[in-house]
Every structure is written in structure tokens, then in C-alpha cells.
Amino acid sequence: MTDGFIRGCVLPPHDGAPYPRADLDDIRLPVDIGLAARVPATVRLELTGPARLADITYRTAHPPQGLRGEAGGSSFSVWSGQSQLADVEAVVGEGVARVPLGPGTTTVYLPEAMSPTVIDMSGVDGSVHPAPPAPxxxxxxxxxxxxxxxxxxxxxxxxxxxxxxxxxxxxxxxxxxxxxxxxxxxxxxxxxxxxxxxxxxxxxxxxxxxxxxxxxxxxxxxxxxxxxxxxxxxxxxxxxxxxxxxxxxxxxxxxxxxxxxxxxxxxxxxxxxxxxxxxxxxxxxxxxxxxxxxxxxxxxxxxxxxxxxxxxxxxxxxxxxxxxx
CATH class of the missing domain: 3.40.50.1110 (SGNH hydrolase)
Incomplete structure (x- = not known):
């Protein structure tokens, strides 16, 4: 289950856009906004817990593409505060990314350029929990x-x-x-x-x-x-x-x-x-x-x-x- 772990998204999933950043059903929306809003920019997982490792089960729709290329995100980038803990490359299709957890809240940025969907979260030799809500x-x-x-x-x-x-x-x-x-x-x-x-x-x-x-x-x-x-x-x-x-x-x-x-x-x-x-x-x-x-x-x-x-x-x-x- 991923309930509570996903941050940076306030809208429900849409066809082909699991983490939309605009109301894609709003027919007044300019086409360029609709295209950009399908990219899950800054959508991430925020987690904590006694486990020191976590497994993220996911699915991606395609290889990195678009004008930003790999700079648009082709990995699960793991951060504790302003310190990067790991960078786990994503695969096309279904996969499992094992990521380390730091003290306090660990933030895991998604491979934005690959249209990812997080399917499940689980701790390794311990539990993980959603981080406390933030303003x-x-x-x-x-x-x-x-x-x-x-x-x-x-x-x-x-x-x-x-x-x-x-x-x-x-x-x-x-x-x-x-x-x-x-x-x-x-x-x-x-x-x-x-x-x-x-x-x-x-x-x-x-x-x-x-x-x-x-x-x-x-x-x-x-x-x-x-x-x-x-x-x-x-x-x-x-x-x-x-x-x-x-x-x-x-x-x-x-x-x-x-x-x-x-x-x-x-x-x-x-x-x-x-x-x-x-x-x-x-x-x-x-x-x-x-x-x-x-x-x-x-x-x-x-x-x-x-x-x-x-x-x-x-x-x-x-x-x-x-x-x-």
C-alpha cells in the first residue's frame, strides 16, 4: 500500500497520469498545461521508521523521454535533508527499488521522465511509515x-x-x-x-x-x-x-x-x-x-x-x- 507515502500530489489519478498536477478534465485548460501536468514534477515518497531499508514496487511506462531527457528523472533519488543517500536507477516496466533510509524523514524522488506508478511500499527487516504531514x-x-x-x-x-x-x-x-x-x-x-x-x-x-x-x-x-x-x-x-x-x-x-x-x-x-x-x-x-x-x-x-x-x-x-x- 502507498497511502500516505506519496507527497506533492493533490489530485486523483487520471488516465495515463497517476500523479497529475492539474485538473486534466477541465476543458478550459490550455493544451501545453495539460501536457506538462502529466509529468510528476517533485512528486515523491516521504517515509520514516525503524527499518534501515525499504523496497519500492513500481511500474514505469517508457524510457526517459522529452526535452529534459535523463535530467527529467530516471532514478529513485533518495535524500535525507540536503544529503543524498542513494540513486537507484529505474527499469522500464515493473521493478523493485531497494533504498536506504536515513534518520528522521527520508525523501525519495520518483523517476519523473518515465511516467512512474508506485504500487507498494515495504520495510526490510522492520516497518516503514509515512512521514508526519508538513505544511x-x-x-x-x-x-x-x-x-x-x-x-x-x-x-x-x-x-x-x-x-x-x-x-x-x-x-x-x-x-x-x-x-x-x-x-x-x-x-x-x-x-x-x-x-x-x-x-x-x-x-x-x-x-x-x-x-x-x-x-x-x-x-x-x-x-x-x-x-x-x-x-x-x-x-x-x-x-x-x-x-x-x-x-x-x-x-x-x-x-x-x-x-x-x-x-x-x-x-x-x-x-x-x-x-x-x-x-x-x-x-x-x-x-x-x-x-x-x-x-x-x-x-x-x-x-x-x-x-x-x-x-x-x-x-x-x-x-x-x-x-x-
Whole structure:
């Protein structure tokens, strides 16, 4: 049985997607969101117990595939805090992965690139139990939130931050998408959470170009819908990180990435006047071009820097509203 062990998934299984990250039955969902949501990014097992080893019985649907290749996850990656304990390669079809357990909570990231399904969990010479529940963090964004550029799913900024702060990260980052879709905002509004991050804008420059006025309206609408379900939950807004080819290059509607970033930041500051549980982290100076794996997505060092900066904001946002931050 796997009840309680799976973390990072808040939706029931769907055809061909045992751990979907969006409501795949919502006909309003853009196609690119639906495709990205089938990847179980940051879905993982969290377990503890007297056993020092555990067997994970699983099934995968195919070899690693997609733009991320093996960097998208082809193994069961085992972590205790920020220390990696093991990396057990997954096979195509059915298999059993024997993994070590560390002290406290052990986190096992799934082979995301192989469409895995966990069938059973069992301890070896002892019992294993689901780790205690953690505060839920809904992390909305694009491919940078999903984890692109990191050498493995466990090294993305979302995965790093969730381990560091002890949060149950639900990764709602959608590669090639994440543009403030209201259908996703409604899903977030309906999902219980203790903290939320919103980090989008890069794909509003290129994939589906937006002008500055349209982005401002989209961003305000997204936060308005989100706040309908979470009127007092802390929300951290991270504006787009650096992208050298887009900073000062107008898109087809005349907007540069620097201009789109400025709109997100100015709108957040304006909204914060009436919403003190809203925090802004300007993203433009968090990384340099040397921290990008491909000119767009952070490499491992870049993801680590994002984890430190965003983690500090999350820790501050999670303090009681009356506490100084």
C-alpha cells in the first residue's frame, strides 16, 4: 500500500497520469498545461521508521523521454535533508527499488521522465511509515519552477527549498506554459495550503506574447481569483529571473522582459498596500547569466541560489502576520 507515502500530489489519478498536477478534465485548460501536468514534477515518497531499508514496487511506462531527457528523472533519488543517500536507477516496466533510509524523514524522488506508478511500499527487516504531514506549499510557475536546467529533479529550487523548510511542496510549474491561466488559479484557490508562491512572466514574453497592459490585467486577475480561496494565506510573488536575449528585445507586442518584470513588481507593490500577506521578491538580480544552463533555465548553482533567496522569503512569510519580517 502507498497511502500516505506519496507527497506533492493533490489530485486523483487520471488516465495515463497517476500523479497529475492539474485538473486534466477541465476543458478550459490550455493544451501545453495539460501536457506538462502529466509529468510528476517533485512528486515523491516521504517515509520514516525503524527499518534501515525499504523496497519500492513500481511500474514505469517508457524510457526517459522529452526535452529534459535523463535530467527529467530516471532514478529513485533518495535524500535525507540536503544529503543524498542513494540513486537507484529505474527499469522500464515493473521493478523493485531497494533504498536506504536515513534518520528522521527520508525523501525519495520518483523517476519523473518515465511516467512512474508506485504500487507498494515495504520495510526490510522492520516497518516503514509515512512521514508526519508538513505544511503545504503550492508553487505556481513555468519550467523554471518545474525544475528545468537542474541536473536532476531533486536539485530543483522547489525540491531544495521544501527539504530545507520542511514543506510539502506541490509543484505547479508548467514547462512552456505558466502564464497566469485562470483555470489554474481556480484550482489553486480550491486547494488548501499554508503558503503559495507565484513565479511567472518569462513565457509571456515569448511563448504566448503579452503586452504590458495585458500582463498587468492577467496578473491582477490571477491574484484576485487566488485570493478568493485563500484570503489570508501568505503569497510570495517572484518576478522573472534574468534572460539575456529577452531583457531589452521587444516581443511581437512591443514588450521587453524587463518591462514585463517591472509590471509584475509594480502591480505587486500596489496590491500589497491592501494585502499585507503578499510579498514581492524581485527576480531580475537573483542570478547572473553565468548561472543559466541554456540562457533561460538555471543550472544547479542557479537553482541553489533561487532556493536560498526564495526560501528566506517563504520562511518570513510563514511567520504570524503580527510578527516582524
Amino acid at each position: 503545504r506549499w503550492l508553487a505556481y510557475g513555468d519550467s523554471i519552477t518545474e525544475g528545468w536546467g537542474a541536473s536532476a529533479p531533486a536539485r530543483s529550487w522547489v525540491a531544495r527549498t521544501s527539504r530545507e523548510l520542511g514543506l510539502d511542496a506541490v509543484n505547479l510549474g508548467y514547462a512552456a506554459a505558466g502564464r497566469g491561466e485562470l483555470a489554474v488559479a481556480e484550482m489553486i484557490a480550491a486547494t488548501p495550503a499554508e503558503v503559495i508562491t507565484v513565479a511567472f512572466g518569462t513565457n509571456c514574453w515569448s511563448r504566448v506574447p503579452l503586452g504590458t497592459a495585458l500582463l498587468e490585467a492577467t496578473f491582477r486577475a490571477f491574484l484576485t481569483v487566488l485570493r478568493e480561496g485563500h484570503p489570508s494565506v501568505p503569497v510570495v510573488v517572484v518576478s522573472p529571473i534574468v534572460r539575456p536575449d529577452a531583457e531589452h528585445e521587444p516581443n511581437r507586442l512591443g514588450a521587453t522582459l524587463a518591462g514585463l518584470r517591472r509590471v509584475i513588481e509594480e502591480t505587486t507593490r500596489s496590491l500589497r498596500a491592501e494585502d499585507r500577506r503578499l510579498t514581492l521578491l524581485p527576480g531580475g538580480d537573483l542570478l547572473g547569466p553565468e548561472h543559466l544552463a541554456d540562457g533561460v533555465h538555471p543550472d544547479d548553482a542557479g537553482h541553489e541560489l533561487l532556493s536560498v533567496a526564495i526560501g528566506q522569503c517563504l520562511a518570513g512569510a510563514l511567520q504570524p502576520a503580527s510578527s516582524p519580517t
